[in-house]
Amino acid sequence: xxxxxxxxxxxxxxxxxxxxxxxxxxIIQGLVALFLTLWLAMRLELPQPAVACITVxxxxxxxxxxxxxxGLFRFLGTLIGCVVxxxxxxxxxxxxxxxxxxxxxxxxxxxxxxxxxxxxRSYAFVLAGYTATLIGIPAIQSPDMAFMxxxxxxxxxxxxxxxxxxISATLFPQTSGQAIQxxxxxxxxxxxxxxxxxxxxxxxxxxxxNKMMLFATQSVGLENLRYxxxxxxxxxxxxxxxxxxxxxEFMQLTTRYAGLHMLLNRIRQDAPTSVMVAIExxxxxxxxxxxxxxxxxxxxxxxxxxxxxxxxxxxxxxQKIREERQFLPGHISEADQRDFDTACELxxxxxxxxxxxxxxxxxxxxxxxxxxRQRVTFSTKMNPVGALITGLRTSLIVLLFGTFWIETAWPxxxxxxxxxxxxxxxxxxxxxxxxxxxxITLGTILAALSGTLxxxxxxxxxxxxxxxxxxxxxPLIVGLYLSTKPKYTGYGMGLLIFFCLxxxxxxxxxxxxxxxxxxxxxxxxxxxxxxVILTVIIPADNRFVWQRLNKxxxxxxxxxxxxxxxxxxxxxxxxxxxxxSQSYGFAGDSPQQYKTLLKTCFSVQIVGHALMEIDDVEQRxxxxxxxxxxxxxxxxxxxxxxxxxFERPTANHRISxxxxxxxxxxxxxxxxxxxxxFDESIPKQILSYLHFIRNVLLDNYLFAEPLPAGxxx
Numbered sequence: 048x049x050x051x052x053x054x055x056x057x058x059x060x061x062x063x064x065x066x067x068x069x070x071x072x073x074i075i076q077g078l079v080a081l082f083l084t085l086w087l088a089m090r091l092e093l094p095q096p097a098v099a100c101i102t103v104x105x106x107x108x109x110x111x112x113x114x115x116x117x118g119l120f121r122f123l124g125t126l127i128g129c130v131v132x133x134x135x136x137x138x139x140x141x142x143x144x145x146x147x148x149x150x151x152x153x154x155x156x157x158x159x160x161x162x163x164x165x166x167x168r169s170y171a172f173v174l175a176g177y178t179a180t181l182i183g184i185p186a187i188q189s190p191d192m193a194f195m196x197x198x199x200x201x202x203x204x205x206x207x208x209x210x211x212x213x214i215s216a217t218l219f220p221q222t223s224g225q226a227i228q229x230x231x232x233x234x235x236x237x238x239x240x241x242x243x244x245x246x247x248x249x250x251x252x253x254x255x256x257n258k259m260m261l262f263a264t265q266s267v268g269l270e271n272l273r274y275x276x277x278x279x280x281x282x283x284x285x286x287x288x289x290x291x292x293x294x295x296e297f298m299q300l301t302t303r304y305a306g307l308h309m310l311l312n313r314i315r316q317d318a319p320t321s322v323m324v325a326i327e328x329x330x331x332x333x334x335x336x337x338x339x340x341x342x343x344x345x346x347x348x349x350x351x352x353x354x355x356x357x358x359x360x361x362x363x364x365x366q367k368i369r370e371e372r373q374f375l376p377g378h379i380s381e382a383d384q385r386d387f388d389t390a391c392e393l394x395x396x397x398x399x400x401x402x403x404x405x406x407x408x409x410x411x412x413x414x415x416x417x418x419x420r421q422r423v424t425f426s427t428k429m430n431p432v433g434a435l436i437t438g439l440r441t442s443l444i445v446l447l448f449g450t451f452w453i454e455t456a457w458p459x460x461x462x463x464x465x466x467x468x469x470x471x472x473x474x475x476x477x478x479x480x481x482x483x484x485x486x487i488t489l490g491t492i493l494a495a496l497s498g499t500l501x502x503x504x505x506x507x508x509x510x511x512x513x514x515x516x517x518x519x520x521x522p523l524i525v526g527l528y529l530s531t532k533p534k535y536t537g538y539g540m541g542l543l544i545f546f547c548l549x550x551x552x553x554x555x556x557x558x559x560x561x562x563x564x565x566x567x568x569x570x571x572x573x574x575x576x577x578x579v580i581l582t583v584i585i586p587a588d589n590r591f592v593w594q595r596l597n598k599x600x601x602x603x604x605x606x607x608x609x610x611x612x613x614x615x616x617x618x619x620x621x622x623x624x625x626x627x628s629q630s631y632g633f634a635g636d637s638p639q640q641y642k643t644l645l646k647t648c649f650s651v652q653i654v655g656h657a658l659m660e661i662d663d664v665e666q667r668x669x670x671x672x673x674x675x676x677x678x679x680x681x682x683x684x685x686x687x688x689x690x691x692x693f694e695r696p697t698a699n700h701r702i703s704x705x706x707x708x709x710x711x712x713x714x715x716x717x718x719x720x721x722x723x724x725f726d727e728s729i730p731k732q733i734l735s736y737l738h739f740i741r742n743v744l745l746d747n748y749l750f751a752e753p754l755p756a757g758x759x760x
Contacts, residue, residue, distance in 0.1 A: 070531045077527040080214040082516045097551040102207025104543040111215040112223030112279030118208035124174025125204045129197040132179040140190035151445040159438030177469045184465045224280030236343035263624040270425040291423040296404045298620040306653040307393040325371040332364045351409035357402040389735040426618040427625045444471040459569040467573035483537045484578035490541020491574045495567040497522040498549035522546045593640040600647045601693040650749040657736045681711045698752045708741045
């Protein structure tokens with residue numbers, strides 16, 4: 048009994064350390080870094096210690112590698128912003144209107160660059176515009192101090208970056224290498240649970256769609272984590288290409304299962320029960336293999352053992368498929384037999400790709416492996432139109448707030464304009480700008496309330512740095528805690544940034560009640576107006592954004608034929624998921640638009656995957672002289688028809704593509720009539736994939752415009 052209680056306590060402690068313990072570890076790191084930065088800034092007599100502390104807030108991340116990379120790009124962006132702003136001040140300091148136009152163009156370009164490069168490079172673009180604002184607006188009021196202002200900002204920001212990096216790497220460090228090891232070890236177990244759950248509960252379509260979206264987002268996130276870890280951790284750097292390969296193989300696994308899931312749903316609805324029962328018997332081998340590893344954390348050795356187990360069961364699965372096909376009822380139609388063959392082909396390929404994935408994961412145990420010589424890249428989808436719109440939207444906001452500052456002559460107008468422009472540059476490149484702006488606004492209100500209380504009631508009575516830290520601690524702890532929760536990150540960042548800006552005294556401290564209230568009014572008003580503009584006047588997640596994402600997703604079929612064969616699978620898999628992940632931030636605000644994009648993604652991935660498989664297997668048939676000019680002509684016609692279907696997805700275009708498919712399948716039929724098993728016949732494999740594409744085109748769930756009732760299903 049006592050040993051059982053001790054075991055329960057150990058499990059509870061381990062769970063706390065892996066969840067809430069990590070949160071409090073981050074809070075401790077953040078507080079130490081903030082207070083150490085504040086002390087050094089005051090000892091070094093930097094004029095605005097708040098800027099150094101804000102840098103800590105922005106740079107601080109749970110993993111030390113993220114802090115390092117984010118800090119490097121922030122420093123680079125700061126230097127670029129300083130240089131550009133000094134040039135602008137030197138050229139147009141005497142004319143505020145011309146200066147405002149130049150700043151609007153520069154910040155718009157930076158916002159466009161941040162949207163175009165949605166990785167850590169985007170942070171350099173954002174900071175180049177953000178820093179230009181922080182330096183430029185104060186400098187335009189005192190042009191003779193512009194150079195010194197730039198020097199002070201660089202020193203303050205550099206201090207914050209240095210302290211944040213040192214603390215995250217030395218005080219209870221959580222490295223990116225550890226994070227990626229944990230993500231990789233848990234990934235297959237989560238996928239195994241997903242497959243078993245969705246096969247046992249096929250009616251739970253919402254669960255299936257949400258999980259597929261999560262997998263797509265995780266693929267993009269793992270690529271960013273791999274990049275960070277390879278900089279921070281030498282061990283990860285040695286395995287960089289294997290981790291990229293593992294990510295690509297996982298994306299292929301999810302695409303393969305998406306195709307199988309779609310086909311099984313169609314068979315359940317349209318085919319005789321005996322066909323689905325036979326397929327279920329074949330799936331039993333896959334389920335039995337995956338059940339022991341549901342939610343499991345796989346080491347490299349366990350992954351190798353699982354790969355060997357899958358390999359040994361593949362022969363059983365092949366034999367089971369042959370037996371079930373032999374005992375199918377004789378009265379079922381040819382189309383139903385093709386459904387069975389296609390489903391079994393997908394099941395066998397899925398099982399084999401699981402084996403390949405586990406084998407790749409098992410190679411991570413060794414420092415050197417020949418996979419490291421095979422370059423695999425994750426290709427993001429740059430969208431110049433979206434970047435241009437983001438840049439124009441940001442430039443218009445800069446002009447609007449800058450004009451307000453010039454026309455009102457409000458004493459805190461410069462603070463108002465500076466904060467509004469800086470926050471606009473930051474939030475317009477987030478996944479959901481409107482939501483981010485709203486959250487930061489509410490966080491700013493909390494910062495204003497707590498900052499006013501501390502500024503007016505506590506600071507005048509404090510003596511010594513220890514009491515100053517004690518007074519600042521509670522709002523900082525709340526802000527750091529909120530920033531660790533994805534749902535409340537905006538609230539936390541708003542509270543932290545603007546509490547530091549308003550509550551941390553200057554060096555030398557100035558106590559001015561009127562100025563304090565004016566500045567907080569400016570902060571709240573600026574944030575509120577940014578939120579209103581991004582929500583109502585210039586919405587960043589409007590219908591056009593969804594139309595653009597859908598168009599770019601459908602265009603992947605055309606792009607598939609224009610890519611080099613050696614790289615097209617990697618580019619196709621990564622770019623479709625990158626496009627899907629772009630909608631993740633505002634999916635909850637537009638559920639219907641999100642669902643439409645998800646359907647488009649499924650159809651594009653399934654058809655694109657099938658086309659690449661056909662190309663791969665027909666190469667072997669072509670080398671043996673099994674293809675002629677008729678096949679090539681049919682294939683070109685099908686490719687053009689499919690491009691048309693996805694560029695303009697009307698019912699008539701789908702009917703035309705179905706006609707091309709019927710002709711190709713009829714042409715292939717004589718090559719398969721005397722052969723029973725798909726694994727022994729290349730033409731039969733091609734026929735299965737053509738039938739698979741046909742099922743996608745017949746599925747009205749995946750397309751907005753349904754087919755006429757008379758079209759044969």
